[in-house]
Amino acid sequence: MIVEKIFNKWILFFLFLIPVLGFIFEEPYYITLTTKVVILGIAGIGLNLALGYCGLISFGHAAFFGLGGYVTGILSFHALSSEIMFSWPFVTSGSSDMLVIWPIVILSSAFLALIIGLLSLRTTGVYFIMITLAFAQMLYFFAISWPNYGGEDGLSIYMRNSLPMINTMDPLTFYFICLCWLLIVIFISAKLINSSFGMAFQAIKQNEERVKSVGIETFKVKLLVFVISGTITGLAGSLYTDLNRFISPSVLNWQMSGEIMVFVILGGIARLYGPLVGAAFFIVLEQTLGSYTENWQFWLGLILILEILYVRTGILSLFEKKLKYEK
């Protein structure tokens, strides 16, 4: 049996290989598809930190994904149209520079996650699921009723945001930008999971009462995990807007939260590369089954049921026997 670490290296190898082959054979469609896998994988890795490793079943991560997307879209929209975005406390008409947009996305996603976390982490179980869902739906309906930025029709940006000395409009170049972010996110997540902080949040998932009894402030730990998780998913939302050059309220919908959750469950809960594998599997399924039938989601549902019944710990568990904290 192939061990998971080797399989993970193969995943990274294919993430390099497929877009390069797409470039060589002039098939940009495959580059775009792989870019989508990478971006949605980042979103899933973000959720996996909260859900998989800390047991926080958030059904509202679309809020962060959508916020990241809208912040990117709005900043870019104003920059490209030279419209003033706001004039107090300083005048700005947005930005189309990724080096400006990314920090703003990271800060705004972290802030939103902090607010949602502060309120929702007072609850547990099904109440936590419902309250996170409610926050995302609030933002969804707000976006729909916000005509300045397209309302229900969404917001188009005509040029992908830029990076100094790099042609981001080139699909392969933009792909490698996303891949860099994926590697950074994987690196940060791996560091967190193996740290003492990681030990604390993985213990909370298993037995919060015990963790409290040894003097660890579980609320603070969960809040920080939730903020980091929301921030990573927000960053993915930003990249997604740049990939499509379009953002609409659909990315804030509960269905998006559900899809991100499906990536995590399909690939393997509490497995570092799990959401990436889940996203790849989901998109390949969407593309292949989608070409045969409109009801491809029915078959996805069936696969999910079979997976939960027979391979409960996700696709990656087929390649690995035991992780440090897993039975």
Place this chain on the structure above:
Amino acid sequence: MKNKILNIKNLSKSYGAFKVTDEITIDLHFDEIHALIGPNGAGKSTLIKQIVGSVKHDIGSIILDQEDITDLTDVERAKIGISRTFQVSSIIPQFSAIDNIVLSLLDKSSKTFQLFKSINNNKELYSNAKKILMEIELLEKSDISASDLSHGDRRKLEVGLALAMDPKVFLFDEPMAGLDESGTNMMINLFKKIKSNSPILLIEHDMDAVFALADRVSVINNGKIVATGTVDEIRRNELVRDVYLGYEI
């Protein structure tokens, strides 16, 4: 008052008309093991939960080392020095035995929010954890997943988690339940050794262990303390014999 590290006054808890603990006044001296005995459902474990803060009391006060901790949360109480074991083993099942102990050492060593440094490279934490495992005779099982440990070993591990916190007081809720004779003897020797650093409030049904260990014994029945005294005083107490010990001891 000076020789009391833990002083509980008139602690009460009711669920509707049912009084689980009824104006309980009990204290714990430095260097002692104070056993709390009584029939099942008498209110012993609820009292422990009230002391650690996981169950809110209705009235009463709790003083730890001359500091009023009545309004502190369970985490704050753990931080300032109340360490407990649970009646039913409560460990982190998917962690190894040594990782369970390391978890218990995190807060004391201010390492909980160390985000990026690998925990496995923290030699000091693991070396301290090994010392604890040696004390509870689990060193050779340090890498075994806690869920794969036997019941007796899990009880030992629970005590290890409490030891690792180096608290002001220990609250042990039936730590010897399910232990074989050697396990019980190990615990008895361990408790005798650690009580000088941190006194112990011990709930236990094994009367041989209680009589071997306790400096004082309190008897709880229907949520009330019905007697407190030395082992000999409690053994001779007619009321205690009636409600709990019987006449064969």
